[in-house]
Amino acid sequence: xxxxxxxLRAGSASTPIRCAILISGSGSGMEAMxxxxxxxxxxxxxxVLVLSDRPDVMGLERAAxxxxxxxxxxxxxxxxxxxxxxxxxxxxxxxxxxxEVELVLLSGxxxxxxxxxxxxxxxRILNIHPSLLPAFPGAHAHKDVLAGGVxxxxxxxxxxDEGMDTGAxxxxxxxxxxxxxxxGLLAERVKVEEHILYPxxxxxxxxxxxxxxx
Numbered sequence: 001x002x003x004x005x006x007x008l009r010a011g012s013a014s015t016p017i018r019c020a021i022l023i024s025g026s027g028s029g030m031e032a033m034x035x036x037x038x039x040x041x042x043x044x045x046x047x048v049l050v051l052s053d054r055p056d057v058m059g060l061e062r063a064a065x066x067x068x069x070x071x072x073x074x075x076x077x078x079x080x081x082x083x084x085x086x087x088x089x090x091x092x093x094x095x096x097x098x099x100e101v102e103l104v105l106l107s108g109x110x111x112x113x114x115x116x117x118x119x120x121x122x123x124r125i126l127n128i129h130p131s132l133l134p135a136f137p138g139a140h141a142h143k144d145v146l147a148g149g150v151x152x153x154x155x156x157x158x159x160x161d162e163g164m165d166t167g168a169x170x171x172x173x174x175x176x177x178x179x180x181x182x183x184g185l186l187a188e189r190v191k192v193e194e195h196i197l198y199p200x201x202x203x204x205x206x207x208x209x210x211x212x213x214x
Contacts, residue, residue, distance in 0.1 A: 008102065008124065011044030011206035019202070020049040020101040022092075022109040027052075027059020029107040029128060032195035033202070034066045044206040049099040051092060053111055071095055089116045105202070106160060110139060113160050125160040126205075128198045130190045132156060132172055137165035142183040142190070153177050153186065155194045157201040170205075173197045 011017035016037075021030045030050060037043045050063035050070040063070035073095060076087045093116070096104065106113075106127040113125060131141040133156040136148065145153045154174040159167035173193040177186060 008206070008209040010209055013042045013044060016044050016046035017102050017206045018100055019045050019047045019103045019105055020051060020096055020099060021047055021063075021105045021107050023050060023052050023057065023059040023107055024054050024110040025057050025059060025108050027057070027062045027108065028191065029194055029198060030059055031062045031066065033105065033107065033199055034063070034068060036199035038066070043203070045103065045202050047105075049095065049101060051095060053088070053109070059108070069099070085114050086116055089114055093117065093120060103202075103206075105198070107198070112164060113162075115162055118160065118162060123159055126170070126201070127158055127160050127165070127167070128194050129156045129158065129165050130187065130194065132174065133158060133165055133169060142186045145177060145186065146181060146183065151177050153190060155190050155197055157198055171197060171201045 008017070021033060023030050027050070034047050037046050047068050050059065050068050052060050052070070052072050053075065055072045055074060060070040060072060073088065073091050076084055078084050078087070102124070104121050104125040106125065109127070118125065129137065129141065131137070131145055132152070132154045135150075136144045136153075138144070142153075152174050154172055156172045157170045158165065159170065161167040173196065175189045175193055
């Protein structure tokens with residue numbers, strides 16, 4: 001499929017890259033990104049749209065309170081799973097196009113992205129994952145980290161491809177895993193680093209989009 005956008009341009013404070021953030025829950029990472037954008041006067045990116053696949057999540061309220069358009073795009077009520085996923089992403093694509101989005105950021109978005117969106121946004125969809133990929137991909141990273149007995153975890157920003165957390169890695173930050181940790185304690189420690197890393201990577205990406213960020 002032909003890519004509908006030219007290569008990502010460089011963003012600036014006067015002409016920021018227009019971002020959409022896709023969420024499925026509380027939106028704490030989304031809020032951290034938007035607050036970074038709104039409080040840094042020289043920030044070269046701006047969130048213009050927040051989309052959730054689930055209704056009534058805290059992230060939609062948080063986005064609205066931050067003055068950002070927030071929309072729920074629920075899964076259509078059809079039985080064929082492949083067709084349901086395609087129609088869902090077609091609806092998302094329409095919202096992205098209407099908002100003139102240039103960069104798509106996943107932040108706690110709990111759905112695998114299909115080839116439809118990936119083909120429309122090659123190297124324009126990024127995700128942050130709460131482990132040091134390629135170790136511990138998937139939806140239960142903290143539980144898997146603790147079960148694995150490792151002493152270091154962290155977070156990873158990566159491009160999104162068709163696999164589960166398998167896209168090219170852009171940057172990582174590390175945190176210690178302590179003997180008394182449970183998933184909640186580890187998640188909070190990792191979240192602190194996520195809220196630093198993701199805005200930093202996007203800052204670097206939009207300032208020099210043709211250079212490797214990692």
